[in-house]
Structures are given as structure tokens and as C-alpha cells.
Amino acid sequence: MPDSRSIEAAVLSDYGQPVAITRVSLDPPQAGEVWVNMVSAGICHSDVHVITGDLPLPTPTVLGHEGSGIVESVGPGVTHVHPGDRVAITWVPACGRCWWCVNGQPELCAKANDAAVSGKHADGSTRLHWHGAPLYPFSSAGTWAEAAVVPAASVIPIPDALGFEEAALLGCAVQTGVGAAWRSPLRPGDTVAIIGCGGVGLNIIQGARIRGAATIYAVDPSPVNRQLAQLLGAHFVLDPASADPLAALLELTQDRGVDVAFEAVGDPDLIALTFAATRRGGTAVVVGVPTPNATVSLNAFAFPSQEKTLTGSWFGGSYAPRDVPRLIALWEHHQLQLAPLIQHRYDLAFVETAVQELQHHPAGRSLLRITHSSGVSRATSDS
Numbered sequence: 143m144p145d146s147r148s149i150e151a152a153v154l155s156d157y158g159q160p161v162a163i164t165r166v167s168l169d170p171p172q173a174g175e176v177w178v179n180m181v182s183a184g185i186c187h188s189d190v191h192v193i194t195g196d197l198p199l200p201t202p203t204v205l206g207h208e209g210s211g212i213v214e215s216v217g218p219g220v221t222h223v224h225p226g227d228r229v230a231i232t233w234v235p236a237c238g239r240c241w242w243c244v245n246g247q248p249e250l251c252a253k254a255n256d257a258a259v260s261g262k263h264a265d266g267s268t269r270l271h272w273h274g275a276p277l278y279p280f281s282s283a284g285t286w287a288e289a290a291v292v293p294a295a296s297v298i299p300i301p302d303a304l305g306f307e308e309a310a311l312l313g314c315a316v317q318t319g320v321g322a323a324w325r326s327p328l329r330p331g332d333t334v335a336i337i338g339c340g341g342v343g344l345n346i347i348q349g350a351r352i353r354g355a356a357t358i359y360a361v362d363p364s365p366v367n368r369q370l371a372q373l374l375g376a377h378f379v380l381d382p383a384s385a386d387p388l389a390a391l392l393e394l395t396q397d398r399g400v401d402v403a404f405e406a407v408g409d410p411d412l413i414a415l416t417f418a419a420t421r422r423g424g425t426a427v428v429v430g431v432p433t434p435n436a437t438v439s440l441n442a443f444a445f446p447s448q449e450k451t452l453t454g455s456w457f458g459g460s461y462a463p464r465d466v467p468r469l470i471a472l473w474e475h476h477q478l479q480l481a482p483l484i485q486h487r488y489d490l491a492f493v494e495t496a497v498q499e500l501q502h503h504p505a506g507r508s509l510l511r512i513t514h515s516s517g518v519s520r521a522t523s524d525s
């Protein structure tokens with residue numbers, strides 16, 4: 143077996159600590175795994191939730207669950223990608239065999255969920271090590287690094303025409319957002335509202351537009367995000383700082399409420415607002431990820447008397463091998479926009495700055511640029 147190598151990675155040692163660039167050790171891919179030299183990686187609010195401890199997953203960890211790069215090597219049994227291939231990395235490596243995969247909900251794959259919660263690969267070990275101890279990749283990915291060894295199911299080939307930065311967004315933001323709209327009860331001609339227009343919310347707007355929504359309302363406090371919302375398909379944007387969004391949405395729909403409303407923040411108060419903004423017989427979809435113990439208080443009478451539905455969407459109900467090629471085709475035919483989503487770029491060395499700025503001034507999606515000037519050097523010792 144080839145040697146482990148020393149690589150640079152952004153390591154979160156524990157909740158509340160800064161993310162620090164340090165050298166770690168990465169093992170070669172085993173059966174069913176792929177070594178990818180990273181080029182670009184996205185920063186998602188879920189990464190920030192791990193940093194703050196709101197999403198309690200094992201530490202120390204290498205964060206990042208979307209990205210793109212070039213395959214360097216593959217383990218036994220991997221046939222769909224080869225060394226030199228350009229690929230996107232995603233974060234729900236559906237096994238294809240568990241109850242959820244077999245019954246049509248691969249986004250809820252038991253094995254992928256177990257791996258995300260434990261931070262370990264299917265064999266119970268990790269490929270990453272730091273000071274000789276296990277280092278856990280976020281959601282079997284860990285893309286904030288010079289290289290990642292990931293399950294083959296997380297690796298999707300991309301065409302030469304698609305840039306690495308745009309491809310990185312396909313890993314989480316685009317699949318989650320577009321998928322949430324596509325798998326909601328949204329019908330052509332419907333009126334929809336999206337509460338929260340970050341990387342995921344902006345893609346719900348795109349998914350709703352592609353699905354044929356006639357009227358799209360978007361709510362976000364960031365002027366940049368409201369501008370992007372309009373660019374990507376929203377017909378009306380609302381600033382919650384200047385007007386009560388619920389009152390505005392009801393007024394805009396003759397007090398009826400929208401057909402389908404999406405919450406893309408993960409905030410209990412906004413989930414309640416989203417439900418209240420939905421018309422009788424309509425559906426509110428929670429896409430944003432709240433903290434594990436969060437609860438929501440809702441008017442129970444509305445469920446039977448108004449036939450309202452409140453539902454959730456995990457990863458947009460996506461199955462990457464099916465959905466990423468579809469999304470790429472939509473991008474090729476100019477129906478899905480990717481480049482405008484990218485608002486900030488940071489070198490990997492400035493990851494902590496990128497995280498801070500996302501927390502305080504969210505705008506579209508921020509990307510990490512990963513160069514290999516320091517070399518993905520061959521070494522056997524842990525750093």
C-alpha cells in the first residue's frame with residue numbers, strides 16, 4: 143500500500159476555536175474510495191454550525207462538505223472515475239442498499255448518516271490523522287484541505303467546460319436548494335416564498351423558477367442577497383428590517399398566503415413565519431438546519447381546519463449520481479446560474495477570515511481557493 147502523506151488542512155480542534163491551517167496526515171484510498179486533490183471548496187452555514195457547536199459532530203474535524211478537484215488515485219472497485227478526472231465532491235454518499243436507499247430516499251441513507259455522525263469511514267476508521275490521533279472529516283468529505291479521501295459515491299465527474307468554482311457549488315448549495323423546490327408540491331403557476339436567501343435559498347429560487355413558479359417572493363436582510371435573489375428569479379424581494387415579512391406576504395396574496403413557502407435559515411421563529419405565510423391547503427418546507435434541540439410552536443388548529451402541511455427537506459432529497467448531471471445540463475442550457483452565486487473567494491490560508499465574514503456579512507456563497515504551492519508532499523509521519 144502507498145504511504146500516507148502530509149497535507150495542509152483547515153482543522154477545527156474543538157467547538158468555538160478558530161479554524162487553523164495545519165499539516166495533517168492523509169491515508170491512501172481504500173476499497174470504494176477516491177483521493178481527490180482539491181481545487182475549490184464552498185463554505186456552508188452547516189460548517190459554521192459545527193464551529194459554533196450548534197451542530198455537535200466529532201472533533202477534531204476537517205470541515206467542508208462541498209468542493210471540486212482532480213482525482214489522483216482510486217481504491218479497488220472504483221470504476222466511474224479515474225486518475226486525472228475533474229470531479230465535484232458532495233456529502234451524502236448513499237449506499238444504494240439500506241432501507242432508505244432501496245425505498246427511494248437516498249438522501250436519508252442510513253450508512254451515510256452513520257458516517258456523518260461518527261466522522262468515520264464505513265470500516266470504522268478515518269483516513270485523516272493529526273498528532274497520531276483520528277481526525278474526522280465533516281460528512282465524509284472534509285474539503286477544506288489540499289486533498290480529501292472520500293467514498294466513491296461522493297465523487298461526481300464534471301465536464302471540462304464547467305469551472306472548478308461553479309462545480310464546487312453543486313456539492314451542497316445547489317443540490318439542496320434546487321432539490322427542495324423540485325420535490326415540494328410546487329406546481330407550475332404557483333406563488334412561492336423563500337425565507338432566507340443564502341447559498342441554499344438562492345438555489346430554491348432557481349429551482350422554483352425552473353419548476354414554473356409564476357410568482358416568487360424572497361425575504362432576506364442582506365441587500366446583496368436580495369439583489370442576487372432578483373437576478374436568479376425572484377419577482378419581489380422583501381427586507382425584514384423595513385417591513386414585517388408576514389404582513390407583506392399576506393398583503394401581496396390578498397390575505398391568502400403563498401402556495402408553497404420555504405424556510406432556508408433553520409430558525410424556529412422563521413419556521414413559524416413560513417408556516418403562517420402559507421395559504422390554506424398549502425405547504426411550508428423547512429430546508430434550513432436548526433440546532434438539534436430546537437422546537438417550534440405552531441397553531442395546531444391550522445393543521446386540520448386549514449389543511450396546511452409542514453414538511454422538511456434534507457439535502458433537497460437529492461441523489462448526486464442522478465441529480466448532478468441534470469443540474470449540469472441545466473447550467474449548460476443557461477437555465478441554472480452558478481457563477482453569480484460566488485460572492486467571495488479566499489485562499490485556504492484565510493479560511494478563518496472567510497468564516498468570520500460569512501457569520502457577520504453573509505452574501506451568496508464564499509469559496510476557498512486551494513493551491514498546492516506547498517506541495518502535497520510525500521511523507522509518512524504525522525504532523
Ligand SMILES: [Zn+2]
Pocket residue numbers: 186187188189207314315
Ligand atoms: Zn451545506
Ligand SMILES: [Zn+2]
Pocket residue numbers: 236237238239240241242243244248250251252253254
Ligand atoms: Zn443507503
